[in-house]
Structure formats: structure tokens, C-alpha cells
Amino acid sequence: MSHSDSSAAAPAPAIPDRPGLEGLEDRWDAIWEDRGTYRFDRTKSRSDVFSIDTPPPTVSGSLHVGHVFSYTHTDTIARYQRMAGREVFYPMGWDDNGLPTERRVQNYFGVRCEPSLPHDPNFTAPDDAGDPKAIKKRGDIDISRRNFIELCHVLTAEDEKAFEALFRRLGLSVDWTQHYATIDERCQRASQRAFLRNLARGEAYQVEAPSLWDVTHRTAVAQAELEDRERPGAYHRLAFHLPDGVAGTDGSGNLHIATTRPELLAACVALVAHPDDERYQPLFGSTVTTPVFGVEVPVKAHELADPEKGTGVAMICTFGDTTDVTWWRELDLDVRAILNRAGRVNPEPPPGIETEAGLAAYARLAGKTVFSAQAEMVEILRETGELVGEPEPISHPVKFFEKGDKPLEIVTSRQWYIRNGGRDSELRAALIARGDEMQWHPSYMQTRYTNWIDGLNGDWLISRQRFFGVPLPLWYPLDDDGEPDHNQPIVPAEADLPIDPSSDTAPGYDEAQRGQPGGFAGDTDVMDTWATSSLTPQIACGWEEDEDLYGRTYPMDLRPQAHDIIRTWLFSTAVRSHFEADTAPWGHCALSGWILDPDRKKMSKSKGNVVTPVDLLDQHGSDAVRYWAANGRPGTDTAFDDGQMKIGRRLAIKVLNASRFTLGFGANGDTPLAIDPATITHPLDRAMLLKLADLVDEATRALDGFDYARALERTETWFWTFTDDHVELVKTRAYEGDETGAESARHALRLALSTLLRLFAPFLPFVTEEVWSWWRGGSIHRQSWPSADELRAAADRGDYVDPATADVAADALAEIRRHKTTEKRSLATPVISCTLTDTPDRLALLRPALGDVAAAARATSIDLAEGDSLSTNVALEPAEPGPVGDQAPVD
RNA sequence: GGGCGCGUAGCUCAGAUGGCUAGAGCACCUCCCUUACAAGGAGGGGGUCGGGGGUUCAAGUCCCUCCGCGCCCA
Numbered sequence: 001m002s003h004s005d006s007s008a009a010a011p012a013p014a015i016p017d018r019p020g021l022e023g024l025e026d027r028w029d030a031i032w033e034d035r036g037t038y039r040f041d042r043t044k045s046r047s048d049v050f051s052i053d054t055p056p057p058t059v060s061g062s063l064h065v066g067h068v069f070s071y072t073h074t075d076t077i078a079r080y081q082r083m084a085g086r087e088v089f090y091p092m093g094w095d096d097n098g099l100p101t102e103r104r105v106q107n108y109f110g111v112r113c114e115p116s117l118p119h120d121p122n123f124t125a126p127d128d129a130g131d132p133k134a135i136k137k138r139g140d141i142d143i144s145r146r147n148f149i150e151l152c153h154v155l156t157a158e159d160e161k162a163f164e165a166l167f168r169r170l171g172l173s174v175d176w177t178q179h180y181a182t183i184d185e186r187c188q189r190a191s192q193r194a195f196l197r198n199l200a201r202g203e204a205y206q207v208e209a210p211s212l213w214d215v216t217h218r219t220a221v222a223q224a225e226l227e228d229r230e231r232p233g234a235y236h237r238l239a240f241h242l243p244d245g246v247a248g249t250d251g252s253g254n255l256h257i258a259t260t261r262p263e264l265l266a267a268c269v270a271l272v273a274h275p276d277d278e279r280y281q282p283l284f285g286s287t288v289t290t291p292v293f294g295v296e297v298p299v300k301a302h303e304l305a306d307p308e309k310g311t312g313v314a315m316i317c318t319f320g321d322t323t324d325v326t327w328w329r330e331l332d333l334d335v336r337a338i339l340n341r342a343g344r345v346n347p348e349p350p351p352g353i354e355t356e357a358g359l360a361a362y363a364r365l366a367g368k369t370v371f372s373a374q375a376e377m378v379e380i381l382r383e384t385g386e387l388v389g390e391p392e393p394i395s396h397p398v399k400f401f402e403k404g405d406k407p408l409e410i411v412t413s414r415q416w417y418i419r420n421g422g423r424d425s426e427l428r429a430a431l432i433a434r435g436d437e438m439q440w441h442p443s444y445m446q447t448r449y450t451n452w453i454d455g456l457n458g459d460w461l462i463s464r465q466r467f468f469g470v471p472l473p474l475w476y477p478l479d480d481d482g483e484p485d486h487n488q489p490i491v492p493a494e495a496d497l498p499i500d501p502s503s504d505t506a507p508g509y510d511e512a513q514r515g516q517p518g519g520f521a522g523d524t525d526v527m528d529t530w531a532t533s534s535l536t537p538q539i540a541c542g543w544e545e546d547e548d549l550y551g552r553t554y555p556m557d558l559r560p561q562a563h564d565i566i567r568t569w570l571f572s573t574a575v576r577s578h579f580e581a582d583t584a585p586w587g588h589c590a591l592s593g594w595i596l597d598p599d600r601k602k603m604s605k606s607k608g609n610v611v612t613p614v615d616l617l618d619q620h621g622s623d624a625v626r627y628w629a630a631n632g633r634p635g636t637d638t639a640f641d642d643g644q645m646k647i648g649r650r651l652a653i654k655v656l657n658a659s660r661f662t663l664g665f666g667a668n669g670d671t672p673l674a675i676d677p678a679t680i681t682h683p684l685d686r687a688m689l690l691k692l693a694d695l696v697d698e699a700t701r702a703l704d705g706f707d708y709a710r711a712l713e714r715t716e717t718w719f720w721t722f723t724d725d726h727v728e729l730v731k732t733r734a735y736e737g738d739e740t741g742a743e744s745a746r747h748a749l750r751l752a753l754s755t756l757l758r759l760f761a762p763f764l765p766f767v768t769e770e771v772w773s774w775w776r777g778g779s780i781h782r783q784s785w786p787s788a789d790e791l792r793a794a795a796d797r798g799d800y801v802d803p804a805t806a807d808v809a810a811d812a813l814a815e816i817r818r819h820k821t822t823e824k825r826s827l828a829t830p831v832i833s834c835t836l837t838d839t840p841d842r843l844a845l846l847r848p849a850l851g852d853v854a855a856a857a858r859a860t861s862i863d864l865a866e867g868d869s870l871s872t873n874v875a876l877e878p879a880e881p882g883p884v885g886d887q888a889p890v891d
Numbered sequence: 892g893g894g895c896g897c898g899u900a901g902c903u904c905a906g907a908u909g910g911c912u913a914g915a916g917c918a919c920c921u922c923c924c925u926u927a928c929a930a931g932g933a934g935g936g937g938g939u940c941g942g943g944g945g946u947u948c949a950a951g952u953c954c955c956u957c958c959g960c961g962c963c964c965a
Contacts (some may be wrong), residue, residue, distance in 0.1 A: 229963085294963090397965090444895060448963065451894055455964060564962070594962090598962095632906080635896085637961075641903060643917055650930060661927030713905070717915075724932080731927090752954040821922060821933045858925090 013673050013775040015663055018157070019656040021621045021649070022800060024766040029168045037779050038082075038173040040089050041550060050086035051553040053537050053586060054174070055561050056093030056182060059159045059827055060100035063166055065640060066562075070592035070631035074560040075172045076708040081557075082173065083785040084703075089553045091178035091540045094163065096156035097187070098529035100219070102468035105152050110135030113148040113467035113517050114878035115524050119294075119503045123147045125154060145467050145502050152468050162470035166613055170310030171622050171765045173781065180539050181531050182470070188498035190539045191532040191614035192473040193778055194461075194580060197489055197645060198418055204462070206416045206486060210318070210325045211461060213411040214401040220415050221408060222322045222400045222461040222528060224568045231398040231407070233260040233680060234391035239382065240271065241289040255299075256388055257289055257569075258310025260396065262381065263374040266293050267338045272327055275312045277817040280313060292377075296568035300331050300356060318809075320412035321399070322457075339409050345373050357384075367607040370409070402542035407859075412488060416472060416525070420575050422456035434574050441706040442635040445563060446589045452567040460572065462528040469526030473499050475506035482517040490520060494544075511887035534572035537585045539704070548796060556586045558715045563591040563635060574786050593637035594610045623764040624648035630763045633709040652767040659771040664751050665734040666746045673775045675750045677794035682733070682741055683848035686795040686830065687805035688726050692718070692752055693791035694803070699759055701783065708762070715759045722752065725810035732855035751794060779817035781784040808842050811870055816857040817873045830877045837867035 032038060036546060052074060057067055062096050082088045106112060109129045130132035143151075160181065167174065180187055198204035212221045239254040257271060283299045290297060290663030305321055307312055316327045318335045327333065336350040349362040361380050365373045381387035398407045403736035421428030427499060432453050440446040463472060473492050475482035490506045492499045501522025505511045535543075537556050542549035555577065561569060570589060575584035616625050620642070627648025632638035663673055695718045702710040727749070735744035754776070761768040761780050772780035795801065816834065820827050834857065838846065843864050846853070854862045 413940090442896095447895060451964075455894095567963075596961090633904090636904095637897090637904065641917090645905070646930080647916065652928065654928070657928040658929090659927090664927075710905085713915085727927085728932095817933055821935095824922050826923050826925060827933060828923085 011483045011669055011672065011775070011777060013663060013773045015660055015667070018140060018666035019660055019770070020624070021652055021656070021767065024770055025169050025171065025622045027618070028766050028769050029171070030088075032173075032779070032781075033168075033176070035779065037177050038088075038090065040178060041087050042552060044087035044552065044553050048087050049089055049552050050078075050081040050558070051089035051293055051541065051556040052091075053540060053556045053559040053573075054090065054092055054532070054739060056095040056098060056180075056536065057163060058098075058180075059094045059096040059105055059156045059163065063157075063163055063613055064595075065613055065616065065876075066595045068170060068616070068625060069595050069632060069638065070560065070562060070628045071167065071172055072170065072626045073590070073592050073632070073634070073708060074558075075170075075626075075765075076630055076712075076762040077558065077560070078173050079708060079765065079781060080703045080708070080785065082187055082781065083758065083761065083783060084700075088173070089178070089541075089556075090172075090174050091175065092164075092167070092172075092174045093179060093536060093540065094156065094160050094181040095529070095533060096152065096160070097182035097469055097532055099466065099468075099765070100602065101156060101183075102466060104141070105148065105468070107132075108155060109151050110138065110140050111143050111148065111151065112140045113145055114142040115145045115467060115502050117142060117144040123150070140179075146500060148467055149183065155504065156181065156492075166617075169617055169622060171626065173765070179541070182529070182539075183470075186545065187532055187535075187539050188470045189545075190535050190550050191470040191527060191804050192492075193494055193544060194535055194538065194576060195418075195527065195531065196497075198475060198492065198579060199491070200580065204416060204418050205573060206414055206463075206489075208329070208412065208414045210410045210890075211410050211415050212399065212405045212408045213341060213413070214406070215341065215409055216404050216406050217401065217466070218341055219452070219462065219465040219688050220413065221462055222405075222530075222569075224460075224530070225402050226399050226408070227402045228397040229400050230395055232393060232762045233396050233398070234393045235260060236262040236378065236381070236391045237388035238262065238265065238291050238315070239313070239386045239388050241293060242283075243286060243288070247808050255283070256311050257313045257315050258392075259315050259320075260394070261317065261320045261374070262387075262431045263365070263370060263377045265290060265315070265339065265377060266365065267317040267319075267336050268293075268295065268297055268315050268349065269318055269328070269333045269869065270297050270316040271299045272302050272305045272316050272331070273299070274305045274307045275303060277305070277307045277312050289401060289712065292380055292384055293353045294314065294359070295336075295352045298333075300327075300333075302327055302331060303544065311713060318412075321410070325767045333544075335412065337412055339370070339411060341411055341413070341647065343406065343409055346371055348405075359810060370407075385776055415461055416527075417459040418462050418531070418575065419458040420456060420571075421453055422460070423872055428453055428456065431571075431574060431578060432576055434584045436548040438586055439588045441588060441590040445566065445589070445635060448563065448566050449571065451573060460528075460575070462531045463523070463525040463545070464528055466526050468530050469529060470498070470527050471500050471502065472523040472527060473497065473501065474523040475501050475520045476523065477587065478517055478519050478521055479513050480517050482515070489523075506640055530568055530572045533569055534576045537573065537577065543580075555581065555583050555586060559586040559589045561589070561591060563595065564594075566591070567704075575787050588706065591635050593632060593635055596637050596639050616642075619653065620645040620649050621766075623652040623766050626763055626765075627651060627712070630708050630712045634706055640646045649763075651719075652764055654720075654723065655757075655767050656765065658719075659726065659753055659757070659774070662727065662732075662749045663775055665731075665749065666742065668764075673750055674747070675749070675754060679740075679743045679747045681797055682730075682744040682861075683750070683801050684726075684729065684809055684852055685744050685806055686797065686801045687688075687803045687849075688752065689748060689791050689795035691756055691806055693795070694787040696755065696786045696788040696791060700788070703762070703867070711759075712763050715756070715763075719756055719760075722756070722811075725813065726752075726806065729809055729849070729852040729856045733852055751791070756789065758783055758786050770796070800823040802845055809846040809853050812836055812838075812846055812853045812862075812872075813856050815870055815872045816853075816859070816874055819872060820876065823876060825876055828858060831857050832875045832877055833862075833863070834859045834875070835863040835865055835873045836870075837865045837872070838870045839868065840866050842870070 004217050011555050078088050109126055216222050235258040237256050237258050242253050242255055258304040285299045286298045316338050319325050336352055338350055342347050345365045345368050353362055354478040364376055401408055414682050421431045423696050432450050435446050435449045475490040476486055477488055478484055509520045514519055524574040537868045573585050577583055628644035631644055633833055663670045698714050699711040733741045757768045757771055817827055820829055850862055
């Protein structure tokens with residue numbers, strides 16, 4: 001669509017006398033919804049489509065300023081691509097699957113999920129929901145998983161309504177008919193289907209292995225969910241006993257080791273030192289006896305043992321940390337586990353503890369938490385005299401579940417994994433190579449992706465021992481003793497998905513056989529929330545459900561997201577697409593930064609510095625808030641700054657006023673305001689259009705590279721110069737010039753305005769739409785992006801015009817204005833005479849525009865003189881005599 | 892300890908392949924009610940571009956090093 005054909009449908013202009021910003025958001029949101037302005041046209045072929053893998057925000061409370069920030073970035077790209085001729089597929093998802101929702105539902109309704117309970121079809125939500133006092137009084141009610149999930153839907157539906165309202169208010173050009181929720185049936189089906197396919201192809205597997213365990217949430221935790229926290233601890237020196245006749249480190253037959261976890265002594269299966277450590281080389285291959293428990297354990301060599309730490313010998317326990325797991329696996333050691341999933345010491349001693357003293361000591365630890373067990377163990381060691389010296393306090397990093405508040409333990413359990421290259425260098429290389437198929441914005445973000453994959457040391461753990469999530473779609477046959485055979489999982493048919501194995505019957509069985517010997521049992525675990533989130537492209541595009549849509553949208557064009565979840569969301573999505581479609585999931589990923597508060601600290605609720613988005617939009621207006629957001633460069637953390645929002649608001653108001661003024665010239669009230677390039681004959685008007693063409697080139701280049709901030713900044717700068725210089729220069733001619741000159745000015749102004757409005761449209765969708773509606777037909781957001789070539793053609797009258805004409809004219813006007821300001825006179829002061837000196841080249845450029853400069857300067861004429869540089873000699877009309885009080889008394 | 896990013900006016904930030912006296916907005920000062928806009932306009936002051944080396948005719952821009960900050964990881 002070009003600027004001339006859009007005028008065909010142009011209405012008679014309706015320009016308000018006092019345009020304002022108030023109420024634009026609600027009005028235009030309703031009209032856009034009504035007209036389906038952002039509705040995806042699914043007749044378009046893949047090459048004409050631009051599809052966006054929108055991040056589904058977590059529905060567990062409210063949106064914050066960071067959402068406003070990053071979703072605006074994506075929206076500017078969406079709007080640009082739409083105007084640039086692509087049909088934009090811009091769905092929205094809600095992430096209501098997972099722990100945060102589960103916790104809220106438990107607290108809000110006062111219920112607990114008990115997966116063993118049957119579904120109750122008549123269950124209704126407790127009527128005291130939301131009343132903490134009443135709930136506390138009655139206590140939590142146990143309900144089935146299906147009933148629990150129903151409650152999750154009830155609660156999240158409310159949040160999702162509020163989220164949508166906010167995003168609409170913000171002006172996101174989302175197609176609201178395209179939406180999903182990560183716990184809805186479609187997502188569950190996709191998630192289970194993808195898992196079953198991973199299983200069938202051997203990409204998913206289960207194993208009984210040590211895994212990181214959060215004792216509070218009672219669930220296994222994946223590597224991506226870990227974080228280190230610095231915690232105080234203490235090195236305890238323990239005396240291990242050497243075989244008879246071997247002198248130890250203290251010369252008395254003992255070998256000292258230092259450990260921060262003496263409570264795990266009973267779980268000790270070996271000692272380890274570095275192979276090159278000369279102090280311990282004689283001991284490698286021999287055995288020592290543990291203090292207190294008297295268990296004989298081997299002394300091993302391994303390069304992960306650090307000669308600098310403690311005594312250089314470490315105690316290997318099953319399991320104290322991830323290094324223990326590595327040692328255990330690589331050195332082929334026994335298992336002597338003592339901790340259970342509640343984080344307490346098992347009641348029964350592990351194999352190997354047989355001495356009376358050892359059993360007695362163990363009995364003192366049994367049932368204790370890790371914390372109390374440590375205190376007790378230290379006490380026992382003191383009693384036996386096997387604690388050497390006093391514990392030495394240190395501070396060291398300890399692994400935590402990112403949502404947990406107790407250190408992680410490592411327990412052995414049966415878990416499901418999906419291969420991710422953590423244990424397979426070929427797959428790792430393939431996934432790293434997928435990164436090259438995507439364009440990264442900013443490009444250095446790819447390094448984080450590559451480094452993360454390089455640093456993986458295990459596959460992706462996807463099973464979680466939680467309730468609200470997508471269940472693993474599996475059952476297991478029970479043998480004659482009622483024990484499950486995990487090696488023979490029973491899978492559902494894809495057509496039956498989604499299923500819940502805790503309430504759906506395994507194929508080939510009768511429900512009465514559930515839990516019976518010879519019958520079946522459902523897997524009680526759910527999948528990691530990322531196991532569903534990693535499928536957002538498949539879910540949004542209708543994988544296996546809407547092949548027509550899928551063919552037009554997948555693989556997607558853009559994944560916008562925050563940089564801190566490259567290792568989780570971005571990577572896991574790449575894994576899924578690699579396996580399922582043998583492709584990268586998107587052509588581009590755009591990583592946004594974070595919002596920092598004005599102190600440059602990351603904004604967080606706990607600090608009480610969160611500003612609610614609704615207040616912000618109310619106070620400044622959506623365009624103003626978007627302006628601030630769009631100033632945050634891709635990938636860069638940005639300080640919260642309501643000063644920027646005020647500037648954005650001022651810009652929006654200026655757009656209204658400048659448009660009203662510009663469109664006022666030659667308007668007679670019922671003739672559409674035409675743009676006819678043939679009437680644009682004046683050199684200054686043509687020069688302005690040539691410069692505008694350069695701006696269009698620059699903005700287009702920036703937006704093609706996802707640099708919305710640069711596009712906005714250049715457009716804004718150009719716009720202010722346009723209003724301050726060009727409009728001032730030509731307004732007299734546009735008002736009262738001869739017909740040719742006036743029409744040239746008016747048509748050029750309209751063409752410039754039409755162009756500028758479209759350049760601003762991705763950033764300020766409301767005010768630009770408002771102005772567009774005054775004089776043009778249709779929505780600005782469905783107009784074509786401005787074309788630099790068309791502008792250059794519009795400025796072309798067959799002869800050459802130097803775009804610098806516009807600069808020289810603006811400089812000349814500025815020089816005269818400077819003179820008036822210096823003289824402390826109004827800019828309206830008439831100029832009686834003016835001689836302007838400049839270089840011959842510049843004077844030649846200025847001559848065609850001299851009439852406009854003189855008019856804008858309020859000079860009847862301007863004399864020109866050649867010189868070395870720009871200067872003026874100006875005589876102003878004498879000032880009026882001041883008020884009487886300012887005069888010297890006449891006497 | 893490693894990787895990535897950052898450190899430019901009081902504040903928030905621009906400064907692509909190194910090149911004219913280092914820019915913008917806010918804040919500050921002066922002036923102007925000029926009939927699109929006073930939520931405006933015209934001007935002005937203010938920076939040894941984190942420190943130190945180096946490459947170059949020329950460095951905020953490239954290289955080295957140090958210091959400080961952030962994120963991710965160990």
C-alpha cells in the first residue's frame with residue numbers, strides 16, 4: 001500500500017480543536033478488537049508470516065514493570081513486521097502450570113492434593129476460600145489430583161483476565177483469539193505426546209540414580225534449577241584409623257580428614273586424595289577404618305580431590321554433594337545411604353555398620369534432621385576422642401533449589417530424564433550447532449547458550465514429585481507381590497491424550513485392578529514445568545492438532561525472552577525442536593534485559609520497590625510508558641525512570657499538536673486532505689523529504705536488526721527538528737504563500753506527517769492511530785511501512801536538490817533567533833534589516849529557501865554576503881517603551 | 892576461579908566498520924505568553940569519555956593490564 005492509495009478511502013478530515021491523550025487506550029482497544037485489526041490471517045503462506053513465540057507469563061499473582069518493559073519490545077517488532085508486509089502470528093500464553101500456582105491454590109482454598117484419592121465429580125470449592133482464619137481453624141482438606149487441578153483452573157482464570165486487560169491497555173497487538181494456558185488440555189496433550197515420542201525414540205529414559213533433592217518441597221530438582229548460596233559451615237577434622245603398623249599423619253596410626261558434613265560419616269564409603277599428592281600415595285589401594293562406626297573403607301585416587309583443601313584427603317559419602325556422586329560413579333563405590341527424602345537420618349543403619357558401638361552411635365542419629373544429626377555426631381566424636389581439635393568455621397557455597405530454603409540433599413530415586421547432551425558429546429555438539437541456525441539479538445547472547453551446553457554434566461531430569469503439572473503418561477504393571485515393574489511402562493495411545501494415570505485406567509486393565517497384585521499402578525509424578533514450556537512453539541502453532549496452522553507458522557520467526565532463562569526455557573525448547581522436528585525452533589531470538597530500580601538494583605518485591613503497571617499506565621498513559629520501555633536497548637538492563645515516561649508523554653502530546661497544526665493548512669472541512677507529490681515543487685520541501693527518506697532508511701535498518709531503540713531515537717530526534725525548524729520555516733508560506741508555494745508546503749507537510757506517524761506507530765500505537773483517524777482511512781497499524789524510495793520519488797521534479805538546503809536554512813534561522821534571544825527580545829520581534837554572511841557554497845544552497853527564512857525570522861528581506869562562515873548582522877525593531885514604573889522619573 | 896556484559900556531563904543514556912571544536916534528554920541558569928503546543932519555544936554553563944600502558948598521522952572507538960559494578964556458571 002502506498003501513501004497515495006490510502007487517501008482513496010480517506011474520510012473528510014475531522015480534526016479536534018483540543019486533542020488530548022485521555023481515554024485513547026480504551027477507545028482504540030475496543031475498536032481494534034471490534035475490527036479484528038490484529039487477527040491472524042491464516043490464508044497467508046509461511047513466507048509471508050512472521051510468527052512470535054510469546055513468553056507465557058507466570059500466573060501466580062500480578063504482572064510487574066519488567067513485563068511491561070519486555071513485552072513492549074516484542075510488540076514494537078510485531079507492529080513493525082506487520083507494517084512491513086508480514087502477516088504477524090502473535091499469540092499469548094499463560095504459564096499456570098507448576099509450583100507457584102500449586103502453592104497459591106493450597107493456601108487460598110485450604111486444600112492438599114492427595115494423588116491416591118479418587119476423583120470426586122461432585123466436589124465444589126470450599127466456601128471459606130480466601131479466608132485464612134477459617135481455613136486455619138478447619139485445617140486443610142485432602143482432595144484428588146483432578147479436583148486439585150480444577151481448583152487451579154478456577155484461580156488462574158481470574159488472574160488471566162487481569163493480565164489480558166493490562167496487556168490490552170498497554171497496546172500489545174496480540175491476536176487474543178490465539179491463546180493457551182500451560183495447564184490446559186491442549187498443552188497437556190502436547191506435553192504428553194512429546195514425552196511419549198521422546199520415549200519411543202529413546203530420548204527419554206528412567207534410571208535409579210542419585211539425584212538432587214529438595215527436602216522441603218519433596219521433589220527432585222534439575223541442574224537448571226540450582227543456585228549456589230554462600231553459607232557458614234565448619235571443617236571438622238576426623239581421625240580415621242590406619243591398618244596396624246602404618247604410621248599416619250599424626251604418627252599414631254591415624255589419618256586426618258576434614259569435612260563440613262560430619263553427620264554423613266555413617267554414609268562414608270571411601271577416602272580420596274589427588275593421584276599426584278605424594279603424602280598419600282602409599283595409602284592408595286589400602287583401606288582405613290572409619291571413626292565411631294568402624295567401617296572399613298578404601299582409599300582412592302581421583303584428580304577432583306583438591307590437595308589444598310583441608311588435609312588433602314576427602315571423605316566420600318553417599319551422598320554429600322555432586323562431587324560425591326561423580327566419585328561414586330567413576331570409582332565404582334558402594335552405596336551406604338543414610339538420609340531419606342524428608343532430610344532425616346534413616347531409622348535403620350546402612351550396610352557395613354556392625355560393631356556394637358557403631359550401632360549404638362547410629363541409633364542416636366536415627367530420625368534426626370541433618371542439622372540436629374550434625375550436632376549429635378560432633379558430640380559422639382568428642383566422646384570417642386576422634387574429633388581432632390575444634391571445628392574451624394568457614395563460609396562456602398552450598399547448592400539450593402532456586403525456590404527452596406534448605407540446602408539440597410542427594411538421594412537415590414527413580415527418575416525420568418530427557419537426553420540433552422549432558423552425557424553425550426555428539427548430541428551436545430548438535431545442540432550447540434542449532435544456536436548457529438538462529439540469529440541472536442544481541443549477538444553475544446549466543447555465547448551464553450553455547451557455554452551453558454558446554455557446562456552440562458547430566459541429562460535433563462523431568463520427573464517431579466508434585467501434583468499440579470502434566471502427569472507422566474505412564475502406568476506400570478504390578479507383579480504377583482504388588483511391586484511395580486518399572487522396566488515395562490504401559491503407554492497410552494496418542495489419541496487418548498491427555499491422560500492422568502492416577503484416575504485413568506491403564507489400557508488392557510480394569511479399574512478394579514489398580515494397585516492389585518497382577519494389576520497396574522499409575523506413575524504418580526508430574527513433569528517439570530519446562531517439559532511443557534519447552535513446547536511453546538509446538539503448542540502455539542498447533543502441532544499435530546492443526547496441521548494447516550502449523551505449516552504456516554512453524555518453525556517460528558522470533559522467540560523474545562529474558563536473558564536469565566537462556567539455560568532453561570530457550571535451551572529446553574531447542575532440545576525439543578531438535579528431537580521432534582530436526583530444526584531450530586526459531587530464526588531469531590531477542591533477549592531483553594531487566595528492569596533495575598533507580599539504585600541499579602534488580603527490582604524485587606521483597607525490597608518493596610515494585611511499581612504496579614496499572615498505576616503507571618494510569619499516570620503517564622500507555623504510549624508514554626511504551627516510550628520509556630522502547631528506549632531500553634536490546635539485552636541491556638534498564639533503570640526504572642519515570643522521567644523518561646514524562647518525556648514520552650510530552651512526545652505523544654507533541655504528535656497531537658503538530659499533527660493538528662500541519663493538517664490545518666488548506667483544510668476546508670470536507671475535502672479529504674490529499675497528498676499529491678506532483679504539487680511538491682519548492683526546493684526546501686523537497687530537501688526535507690530527501691532527509692526524511694534517509695531517516696526511513698535508518699529506522700528500517702534498525703528495526704530489521706531488532707534494534708527498536710535506535711529506530712525510536714532517530715525518529716524522535718528527526719521529528720523534533722522537523723517541528724522546530726521545517727514547520728517554522730514553511731508555515732508562513734503554507735498559510736499565505738502563493739498557490740504553488742503554499743500547496744507545495746502543505747502536501748510536503750502531509751507526506752512527512754503520514755511518514756512520521758507510521759514510523760512512530762510501533763512505539764506509540766494509540767496516539768498515532770488517533771491522528772491517523774482524523775484524516776486517513778483504516779488503521780495505521782495495517783498501513784505499509786514508509787518507503788524511502790517513494791519519498792525520494794516524491795521529491796524528484798527532474799532537477800537536483802541538495803538535501804543540505806534544509807540544514808543551511810535551519811542554521812540561518814537559528815542564527816537570527818540566537819540574536820533575538822541574546823538581545824532578550826521575543827522571537828516575534830520584526831527584523832528591520834539583516835545581512836547574512838556565509839560561504840559561497842552555503843549561500844548557493846540557501847538562496848532557494850531565503851524567502852522562507854526571512855518569513856520565519858519576521859524579516860522583510862535578507863541581504864547575503866560572502867565570507868568564511870555563518871554570521872549575521874541584524875537590526876531589530878526598537879523595543880516598545882516599558883511600563884512607566886521602569887522609566888527614570890521625568891523631571 | 893571461568894564466561895558474558897558494563898563503567899562517557901549531577902541523573903538516564905547515544906556515540907556502526909578508529910577521523911571534523913565528544914552528543915541528546917532530564918536537572919540547572921538566562922530569556923521569550925510567537926495566534927499548533929507554556930505539559931511550549933529560543934539560548935547558556937557543565938565531561939582530562941574508570942586508571943595506566945600500547946598500536947596509529949589520528950582512539951571514547953582497536954590491543955594489553957589494573958580497578959569497580961552486574962549477570963550466568965564453577
